[in-house]
Amino acid sequence: MKKIQTICLLAACCLATGAAGAETISPEAIQAKAKTCAACHGEDGNASASPMYPRLAGQYHDYLARALHEYKSGERKNAIMAGFAATLSEAEIQGLSDYFGHMPGKLDDLSHHQ
Amino acid sequence: MTKALFARVLPLAALLYATAPYGAEPTSSQAARGDAKAGRALVYTCGGCHGVPGYGNAYPHYHVPRIAGQNYDYLVAALTEYKKGERAHPTMRAQGESLSEKDISDIAAYLSSLTP
Numbered sequence: 001m002k003k004i005q006t007i008c009l010l011a012a013c014c015l016a017t018g019a020a021g022a023e024t025i026s027p028e029a030i031q032a033k034a035k036t037c038a039a040c041h042g043e044d045g046n047a048s049a050s051p052m053y054p055r056l057a058g059q060y061h062d063y064l065a066r067a068l069h070e071y072k073s074g075e076r077k078n079a080i081m082a083g084f085a086a087t088l089s090e091a092e093i094q095g096l097s098d099y100f101g102h103m104p105g106k107l108d109d110l111s112h113h114q
Numbered sequence: 115m116t117k118a119l120f121a122r123v124l125p126l127a128a129l130l131y132a133t134a135p136y137g138a139e140p141t142s143s144q145a146a147r148g149d150a151k152a153g154r155a156l157v158y159t160c161g162g163c164h165g166v167p168g169y170g171n172a173y174p175h176y177h178v179p180r181i182a183g184q185n186y187d188y189l190v191a192a193l194t195e196y197k198k199g200e201r202a203h204p205t206m207r208a209q210g211e212s213l214s215e216k217d218i219s220d221i222a223a224y225l226s227s228l229t230p
Binding site: 023024032050051052053055059060062063066070075076077093105106107108109110111112113114 | 154157158160161164165166167174176177178179181182183184185186187188191192200202203226227228229230
């Protein structure tokens with residue numbers, strides 16, 4: 001009996017994560033969401049007008065996603081970013097990270113500067 | 115006598131009061147920027163991770179960020195947060211703890227001056 005319960009639980013978990021993974025979001029919706037980010041990080045993701053905010057354009061997309069997850073969980077503390085990240089779904093975090101990560105930017109690895 | 119002293123001291127005090135907020139909080143770029151040349155020598159250590167294209171944090175896996183060309187004030191804020199223990203990454207916390215405030219502004223001055 002206990003075995004059946006475990007199997008059911010596992011199946012439910014698989015279904016739940018499967019559903020979350022399947023959540024899709026249109027490029028248009030991501031672009032609309034990115035307008036909020038642009039207020040500080042710039043339309044082009046370069047935050048040229050406000051050096052207190054990081055440039056996002058050309059940053060590794062998985063680092064951007066990591067940062068958003070940390071803001072969402074509270075591991076990384078920032079009053080402004082906590083508010084925004086709290087509202088984002090997993091698909092939105094991935095979509096926005098891809099969107100800014102693939103923009104041409106001014107960021108670079110240090111390998112070209114040593 | 116007192117009046118004359120007052121006349122001299124008062125404008126001075128007013129001037130000090132007026133300029134103090136700017137002197138005390140050099141938040142924005144120009145005035146209190148670090149020394150990029152000194153920063154260049156310090157950044158040697160950073161290259162161990164940030165200078166390897168595609169280098170990843172072990173667990174959880176994600177790429178260590180590109181920091182060349184990042185904005186000055188943001189870099190100062192990030193390194194200061196690591197120094198104070200407000201950001202959690204263990205390696206970066208250790209690095210931050212070893213840096214003085216001047217080191218941090220020098221590093222930020224150098225990194226923000228880089229262009230691809």
